[in-house]
Structure formats: C-alpha cells, structure tokens
Amino acid sequence: FEREFADYHGSPHALAVTNGTHALEVALEVLGVGPGTEVIVPAFTFISSSLAAQRLGAVAVPVDVDLDTYCVDPAAVEAAITPRTKVIMPVHMAGQFADMDALDKLAADAGVALLQDAAHAHGAQWRGRRAGALGSVAAFSFQNGRLMTAGEGGAVVFPDEELRERAFLVHSCGRPRTDREYLHSTTGSNYRMSEFTAAVLRAQLTRLDEQIALREQRWPLLSSLLAEIPGVVPQATDPRTDRNPHYMAMF
Ligand SMILES: Cc1ncc(COP(=O)(O)O)c(C=O)c1O
Incomplete structure (x- = not known):
C-alpha cells in the first residue's frame, strides 16, 4: 500500500500510520518540532493541525485564511514567521490547495519546512x-x-528517504526495520497501520480516480445551485488547483 500510495501522489516514499493526527x-x-519551536497553522482547520504541534511541546500559531478559498493566507503566514518558526502547515481545505507557490517561496526564504x-x-x-x-512532506x-x-x-509522504x-523509527517504537534483537535506537511510539487496514485501502485507491471524476463533473452544477441561495457563497477554486477531489461542499 505504501508503494502504491506514494506512486499515486508522485512521491518517492510513504509511511502508513494509524490516523491523520498521528501522521501530522x-x-x-x-x-524538528519540539519545545521552544513554533508551527504556523491556519486558524480555520480541524483541531488536529494545531494539536499535533502542541503534543510535541511546540506552540501552534494560528493565522488567518483567505476568504475565498478558506486556505491559509500567505501574507498572514509571512507576518507570523519568527526565529522560532520550524514548520509552516498549510491545510488543503476540502480538496482546494493552499497557495503552494507563495508558501514554497516563503518557506525557502525563511529556511523552514512546509508540512x-x-x-x-x-x-x-x-x-x-x-x-x-x-517537494515537501504531506500528511x-x-x-x-x-x-x-x-x-x-x-x-505521510516524504520527498527524501x-x-x-x-519517521519509520518514530512510528515503530524506535526499532530499526531490520532489528531482530530488540535494539531500539530512538524513542518513539506505536503508530503502525495494520495489514488489514492497508488491504482495504489498496482497494479504495483503485476507485479514487473514478470517484473524483464524478465529483468534478457534478461540482459546477452543485456550486451554481448553492450560489442561488441568498447568503450562501460556495468555496472558490483557485484555478491552479487543476484537479479538486471535492472532499466537501463548503460554503
Ligand atoms: C484537516 C484535517 N487534518 C487532520 C485531521 C485528522 O485526521 P484523523 O481523524 O485521521 O486523525 C482531520 C480530521 O478531521 C482534518 O480534517
């Protein structure tokens, strides 16, 4: 499953774990996130984006989102960068990418990682x-x-081995892949995905393209009908997100 999921997302490496919160x-x-560091997160997201940083003893710094796409606003990210910033965490809300061009540049200029x-x-x-x-890690x-x-x-998919x-050590009680003598080389916990879960996900992956195509076909009609309701403004699509899987209809 890890190989297939990495290939599908154009990544050289993937690690399967217990859930999305643990992936983060x-x-x-x-x-490198830990005590004394900061992680910039969108103010509008599920709580795990910031809880993951807090669980590691870091400070999650919430910043505003773009009012059209509901994804983190690069100008707000730039204003929040400090010498303690370790990671900028954009959330691709409901399938719409955050502005990865602007965020890549900001992260590179500031010498911090993107997750x-x-x-x-x-x-x-x-x-x-x-x-x-x-080119960055994704969870x-x-x-x-x-x-x-x-x-x-x-x-989690990674750009380098x-x-x-x-991450393998962290997710498997600090135990190296080839160890047979219980020589654990770091601290860690058990965040391993079961084989059964991976088998279900292999089947799910084969259906994803067809399901995305159907949602993409239906989204223009759904969003135009939603927009007719007074007071309802559907989430905008940045045209640079040229394939949106439409996880949710947000408005
Ligand atoms: C944006 C976002 N990140 C992370 C998570 C956490 O994923 P999980 O529920 O698999 O722990 C969620 C869950 O709703 C989410 O919406």
Whole structure:
C-alpha cells in the first residue's frame, strides 16, 4: 500500500500510520518540532493541525485564511514567521490547495519546512502535480468520511528517504526495520497501520480516480445551485488547483 500510495501522489516514499493526527505528529517530529519551536497553522482547520504541534511541546500559531478559498493566507503566514518558526502547515481545505507557490517561496526564504495537511486532498493536483510531488512532506487521513477510507488510518509522504527512515523509527517504537534483537535506537511510539487496514485501502485507491471524476463533473452544477441561495457563497477554486477531489461542499 505504501508503494502504491506514494506512486499515486508522485512521491518517492510513504509511511502508513494509524490516523491523520498521528501522521501530522510523526511528520512534525522528524521535521524538528519540539519545545521552544513554533508551527504556523491556519486558524480555520480541524483541531488536529494545531494539536499535533502542541503534543510535541511546540506552540501552534494560528493565522488567518483567505476568504475565498478558506486556505491559509500567505501574507498572514509571512507576518507570523519568527526565529522560532520550524514548520509552516498549510491545510488543503476540502480538496482546494493552499497557495503552494507563495508558501514554497516563503518557506525557502525563511529556511523552514512546509508540512502539507492533505487530510482532504487525496488525488488533488496543484498545477498538474499531486501533494507528494511538490517537494515537501504531506500528511493524509483515511478516517471514516475521507475521500478514501478504512474507518481509521493515515499516511505521510516524504520527498527524501532519510526523513522517511527517521519517521519509520518514530512510528515503530524506535526499532530499526531490520532489528531482530530488540535494539531500539530512538524513542518513539506505536503508530503502525495494520495489514488489514492497508488491504482495504489498496482497494479504495483503485476507485479514487473514478470517484473524483464524478465529483468534478457534478461540482459546477452543485456550486451554481448553492450560489442561488441568498447568503450562501460556495468555496472558490483557485484555478491552479487543476484537479479538486471535492472532499466537501463548503460554503
Ligand atoms: C484537516 C484535517 N487534518 C487532520 C485531521 C485528522 O485526521 P484523523 O481523524 O485521521 O486523525 C482531520 C480530521 O478531521 C482534518 O480534517
């Protein structure tokens, strides 16, 4: 499953874990987040985006979102960067990418990492590339309501092997992949996905493209009907998100 999920998202490496919250925690830990550091998160998101940072002893710094896309506003991110900032965490809200061009540049200029919270963005594309092909770490959820699900589950995709191997240790009680003598090399916990969950997700992945195509076909009609209701403004699509899996109809 890890190989198939990584390939599908254009990433060289994936790690399957217990859920999306743990995916964020494992990713933040290997990106160096801990006491004395800050993680910039959108003010509008599910609580796990900030809880993951807090669980590691870091400060989650909420910043405002764009009023059209509901994704984090790069100008607000820029204003919140401090010498303690370790990670910027955009959330691709309901399948709509945050402005990855602006955020990539901000992160590179500030020398901090980007962690994409892609819990709503399986199969989404930013200018033709999926979350795993954008050069930064991305965390996914497979909880009940997700675009693909096994009841619970999560995954992290990594642009390089070293990060993935460190994450492997964190998610498997600090025990190296080849260890047979209980020589645990770091601290960690048990965030491993079960084989049964992975088997369900392999089947789910084969259905995803067809389901996304159907939602993409139906979204223009749904959003135009929603827009006719007084006071309702559907979430806008940034045209650079050239494939939106439409996890939710937000308005
Ligand atoms: C944006 C976002 N990130 C992370 C999570 C956490 O995922 P999980 O429920 O698999 O722990 C959620 C769950 O709703 C979410 O909406």
